[in-house]
Amino acid sequence: MIIKLTKGTTTDQVNHIVKIFENLGMEVKDASGKEYGVLGIIGDTSKLSVRDIEAIEGVEKVTRIQEPFKKANKKMQEESTIVDVNGIKIGEGTFTIMSGPCSVESRDQILEVARSVKKSGAQILRGGAYKPRTSPYAFQGMELEGLELLKEARKETGMPIVTEIMSVDLVERFAREVDIIQVGARNMQNFDLLKALGKIDKPILLKRGLSATIEEWLMSAEYIMAGGNEKVILCERGIRTYEKFTRNTLDLSAVLAVKKLSHLPVIVDPSHATGKRWMVKKLAMAAAAVGADGLMIEVHNDPENALCDGAQSLRPEQFEDLVIDVKKILEVVNKKM
């Protein structure tokens, strides 16, 4: 950690600052120039908050050298994490497609979509039972009934299921009944929920928050891992920018950044990123080309009458076409589904 001192800081103030860090068991090195006083703080600074240190009289600016995440950090674990979901390996070297409708709407719908995406090559079935909707007046999901239908679809197709959790109350049930528990973008910093998920032994799919930095996203993974659950899969789903042509701006460089900083798997969701059906396939191919470990794709058998996000859902035949073209890209990057 590097501390730039305010111009005109007295020797007494500097000594006071040095003492604060020495009392915390850190070593302090002087790296001052002609114009500015600069201190280098050496030791485990992950517990220190940049903002708290900037509160100290005489401190102008603090720069972190060490990343604040530990268990999620590639520097702590060279080897890539592979998350095993009922025998399906998710992580470096493989490619996994999770697919299904935005929300479970009926027995017929989820079974039909499940069979169809399985046939096309999806390995994991997604489907929302509890839906985070901007409006309290919009359809909120089939809830427990939806979860039962997902289980039925799993039984019939053999595909593991992933679904979003919105409430700490349901952690125990989801841990028992679901194969991957999804944390949505809006809950990425619901620390109460993250802590609860850290205590169970179940893969977690952690979506990037609407405007989360890569560091904040990895810190949310760290919350789960710090509790003991190291089975975290990250999911890039677009970030909020000034551009409004697309719903969000898909940040494919984030895949590369995560691969550099962390050993965790990272997949891409082009459906939510763009909100536009006609953009999904090409961006899925781009995600495969950039090195993502998989995709999450929304598919609906009747998108016009979908109760949620039909505009971004592919029809089954479009999904089949997507898988065919994504596989061609995977050959180029030497990966297999």
Add this chain to the structure above:
Amino acid sequence: MIIKLTKGTTTDQVNHIVKIFENLGMEVKDASGKEYGVLGIIGDTSKLSVRDIEAIEGVEKVTRIQEPFKKANKKMQEESTIVDVNGIKIGEGTFTIMSGPCSVESRDQILEVARSVKKSGAQILRGGAYKPRTSPYAFQGMELEGLELLKEARKETGMPIVTEIMSVDLVERFAREVDIIQVGARNMQNFDLLKALGKIDKPILLKRGLSATIEEWLMSAEYIMAGGNEKVILCERGIRTYEKFTRNTLDLSAVLAVKKLSHLPVIVDPSHATGKRWMVKKLAMAAAAVGADGLMIEVHNDPENALCDGAQSLRPEQFEDLVIDVKKILEVVNKKM
């Protein structure tokens, strides 16, 4: 709601679209031009999602005419909402200052700060018992013990208390023991929590999300109000932008926007917005000038040794100075504390 049709849409497709809306009990008007087919949808469209309609074949773009919030909408209630907190009126025409430390750290600290801010003119005591921290390794608050200390400070000073809730489990206790329940920026779209808070009878302070639009913010208020609890106070606390000199960018025009769109009270938190102590007073004065209904200001008796966000906390004498200058602005805008 206005629907722009894709070029080349057939008459059959248009008729199909018209039928969809007529089946939903809406009326459809043709507003087509020479180049584009355009339909106007008339009726209560608040339950419809723009994205779902964009899924329909032949629909290119949907524009909402009616705001999606109802109970929070000024068009539904001309009169400004005044939230009464133990006799303190919060809303149009008055000005309320909530002040106290970022987090409760000890009995001495909270009592000393409470006495001091009361003397300077604050009407409501703030203090965090449960703290949302980016890092799992950072201080997470004194939790229940902190809540007890806040209650003690209330007993001694007579000031109502406001503190942040992070968990649905605590709603019942907070409803009983706290005077205003704060929803933090990171939980603005924790819909599970919002629904639970809609069922109690207690004022809610709803902070704007890190990158929430004004409409999304009002929709989160709507979640609480739809459940029956109409005592919502909004709080602007800065938004995330590309500019990194300040922690967030304080959006004072949002105060004017909220006043135009809604009847709910709105206060401003310049401490979290900037993260810089030396900016707080001037921005507090600006917030008073622009027409906010109050302020939330962090004060700490020993910011250098604060366990949380010391850099943005005023010392008690700085807070006293702030109140004096804010009062001068209030005279200009004809308001009283």
Add this chain to the structure above:
Amino acid sequence: MIIKLTKGTTTDQVNHIVKIFENLGMEVKDASGKEYGVLGIIGDTSKLSVRDIEAIEGVEKVTRIQEPFKKANKKMQEESTIVDVNGIKIGEGTFTIMSGPCSVESRDQILEVARSVKKSGAQILRGGAYKPRTSPYAFQGMELEGLELLKEARKETGMPIVTEIMSVDLVERFAREVDIIQVGARNMQNFDLLKALGKIDKPILLKRGLSATIEEWLMSAEYIMAGGNEKVILCERGIRTYEKFTRNTLDLSAVLAVKKLSHLPVIVDPSHATGKRWMVKKLAMAAAAVGADGLMIEVHNDPENALCDGAQSLRPEQFEDLVIDVKKILEVVNKKM
């Protein structure tokens, strides 16, 4: 164009608004609902500014139905524009790589890099003679001397050259001596320059502005085309967002958006987008996968001692490797270089 009227607008005001548009030769249709007055304006609204109409008493909000760009609009020209640069076709169906150093630094440097990138497969040579630098104290380019060296490299290798223009004074010379004239991100809305470039007959490479919307970008293309020069090539180079891990956020969905809205070619510059050498190849592959018409890639024979942007410049052998892998992606998408 759709106009939402302010609640409480009188019949006189509405009549006044109707007359304004009728005087402009437009037709006005009533599309009002129960709660809101809504007017549909029919005719060529491309000259009207949304903000000017919102100035009219009684107008609450204006929504454009027709895109404001005409010559750049796909609706006006179905067929994709192919820009011919000395026999090299840039546009739909082909793939063109422009490569070379950020700035021309010496005769040896530009000749060595030119030979090397040509051998690896680049078709067009890039190199900055005039450099837009944030600091007035940084190297500003070799200027005319740099231009002469570029011409020499063209003579030796036969590659057409593309270089950035910063001044209207140089338009005539560049039109004579350069093969593609580049407009940098910072000058995307330098309308004075765009108008001058509209009057010449020379391909223009128009980079997207730092925070330009796709519509603004196409409007800048429209400025050039309105003057008579329709040889515009667009270049996505990352946009400014809150995320700071990368220099900018590469927006690959913008390639798809441009292809939908316009008939103009669009290429991608992953070097400037990320500012990080190790990200360039993978994002170049993703750009090819998503359907871009080409790439602009920085290559330097000695990036450590580059006078500009070495951090994002590939070494020649890295560029060779990039071309090999991009070609594999091009096979998948049925394109040839």
Add this chain to the structure above:
Amino acid sequence: MIIKLTKGTTTDQVNHIVKIFENLGMEVKDASGKEYGVLGIIGDTSKLSVRDIEAIEGVEKVTRIQEPFKKANKKMQEESTIVDVNGIKIGEGTFTIMSGPCSVESRDQILEVARSVKKSGAQILRGGAYKPRTSPYAFQGMELEGLELLKEARKETGMPIVTEIMSVDLVERFAREVDIIQVGARNMQNFDLLKALGKIDKPILLKRGLSATIEEWLMSAEYIMAGGNEKVILCERGIRTYEKFTRNTLDLSAVLAVKKLSHLPVIVDPSHATGKRWMVKKLAMAAAAVGADGLMIEVHNDPENALCDGAQSLRPEQFEDLVIDVKKILEVVNKKM
């Protein structure tokens, strides 16, 4: 400047890096910790680009300690710069209002508005002769004829005039005929123009770019000052964010930031920031409260029929009302117009 080394950097590489900086006349200090190699670079680093240094093998991240601007830096000049415009002092301690129409439209219009704003208290007359418009089909200003009308209005009212320049060709004429030359947001990094303005002796009003950081804004001021012209007035006019209720997001904390970092005067333009007439007065009052040195306000005698930006223009009587209320705020902050 602080350099974090990549993990695993060899001693040879470190020695190589040290030599690079020593050859540039800098001193290098070791500030390494247990986990990371860290070097402190001491000397005048203003000519070095962070990105260039990040190109060096073994360098992971570079952090600037010294600000890259010099002449604009408060550390170089404690005393606030006061720009004298025909006897009107602009800067710390005073408050100046520049007012007039978005664009000059006719002799009657500019004379009428000029007389009116003067009577209400404006000291400087603004008016656009050359207009930067997003669309090539929109009104581009009266150009030279507009300039002549501005001069006539100056002659009649005695008010100095400020108008926007878009072309280097006009610098000489503007230097002769105009009192303050405005650089618009879109040209803030038109370095060619900035350099030309650095060579004349005339006050420059430099608007903040659409998405410029405070540092980039000051670097653009530095461009002008480096050429010898130190009469720079900064103007905050809103930044581009994801929020679309307002045209831009007015960043009043930027006023405080500029005052901390620089000695230059800074004024605020709430008209362009919001694009909404009804927001202008309250934000003008907030700008005065926060400590701005003045305002730029658009006024039009007939905003409904304005050829440009009528939606944000005040009517003369609204401007008069604004000045009255702003003056009350100025009394609180001990300033005089």
